[in-house]
Amino acid sequence: xxxxxxxxxxxxxxxxxxxxxxxxxxxxxxxxxxxxxxxxxxxxxxxxxxxxxxxxxxxxxxxxxxxxxxxxxxxxxxxxxxxxxxxxxxxxxxxxxxxxxxxxxxxxxx
Amino acid sequence: xxxxxxxxxxxxxxxxxxxxxxxxxxxxxxxxxxxxxxxxxxxxxxxxxxxxxxxxxxxxxxxxxxxxxxxxxxxxxxxxxxxxxxxxxxxxxxxxxxxxxxxxxxxxxxxxxx
Numbered sequence: 552x553x554x555x556x557x558x559x560x561x562x563x564x565x566x567x568x569x570x571x572x573x574x575x576x577x578x579x580x581x582x583x584x585x586x587x588x589x590x591x592x593x594x595x596x597x598x599x600x601x602x603x604x605x606x607x608x609x610x611x612x613x614x615x616x617x618x619x620x621x622x623x624x625x626x627x628x629x630x631x632x633x634x635x636x637x638x639x640x641x642x643x644x645x646x647x648x649x650x651x652x653x654x655x656x657x658x659x660x661x
Numbered sequence: 662x663x664x665x666x667x668x669x670x671x672x673x674x675x676x677x678x679x680x681x682x683x684x685x686x687x688x689x690x691x692x693x694x695x696x697x698x699x700x701x702x703x704x705x706x707x708x709x710x711x712x713x714x715x716x717x718x719x720x721x722x723x724x725x726x727x728x729x730x731x732x733x734x735x736x737x738x739x740x741x742x743x744x745x746x747x748x749x750x751x752x753x754x755x756x757x758x759x760x761x762x763x764x765x766x767x768x769x770x771x772x773x774x775x
Contacts, residue, residue: 555703584763592768594752599763637704645760646717648694648706 555640557652564659569609569626572655574638576619582641583614583621584649587634594637597623628659663687665767667753673773679741682770684753686736693736694754694764695728697721704752710736740772748774 554577564570574583585597598605600614600621609629614621621638635656639649666685674680686693692711698704709717710728725744730736736755740747750771754764 581760586766592750594766596763596765601761639704644717646709648696648709648717648719649764650706651696651704653703 555638555650555652557638557655559655560653561656562658564625564628564632564657566628566630566659566661568628569624570628571625572623572636572638572657574621574640574652576621576640579616579619579643580640580650581616581643581645583612584639584641585612585621585623586637586639588637588654589634597636625657628657630659630661633657633659663765665753665755665765667751667767667770669770670768671771671773673775674743676745676774677742679739680743680772682738682740682751682753682772684736684738684755684767686753686755687757687765690755690757690765692716692756692759692764693728693730694756695738696752696754696766697749698752698769699749707738707751743772743774745774748772 556575558573582601584599586594598612604613609626611624635654637654639651694709695707696704697707706719707722708728727739750769752769753767756762756764
């Protein structure tokens with residue numbers, strides 16, 4: 552079946568630094584969604600992309616359907632960015648729902 | 662902003678009994694979904710529901726599972742009878758349309774089958 556490989560599984564960042572999360576897809580996907588799970592377990596929508604890049608504050612995401620990957624960049628990391636980030640891919644038959652990655656646990660340290 | 666509400670956050674039930682998980686979706690949304698996440702594993706799609714019908718379901722959506730949204734009220738997932746392997750967190754999601762809008766997810770209901 553469709554697979555989403557998310558890396559790294561865990562990431563430690565000092566405040567003010569940045570890094571990137573990546574999701575590779577085993578097949579071409581129609582769109583990608585990125586979430587952060589907060590301390591209450593809520594999935595917070597970060598981005599929904601069908602192509603190109605989107606930016607929101609210190610977060611930026613890119614999606615390349617043809618090359619089968621998506622990235623999420625965090626810059627100038629803050630303590631409140633800590634949490635688990637998930638990518639989820641939407642197949643061309645989008646009625647089949649989202650296929651999730653395993654998540655990246657991000658820890659930001661002072 | 663709009664929210665998808667799932668109450669209660671945790672349900673404990675004895676194996677073999679019936680359980681109904683309730684979801685209060687965003688009021689004007691038309692598409693409804695259930696996902697299942699077993700501890701330590703990926704969240705997985707169960708079912709997509711629209712206009713009173715199941716549009717798509719995965720192989721995880723066993724015969725013991727059923728969904729409905731009677732009279733536009735709660736969107737429910739019923740499991741009858743429950744099995745130990747049904748223990749998981751179940752997430753409800755809703756969206757206004759498909760293909761160009763991200764669904765909104767609830768906080769999940771943890772189901773523990775004993």
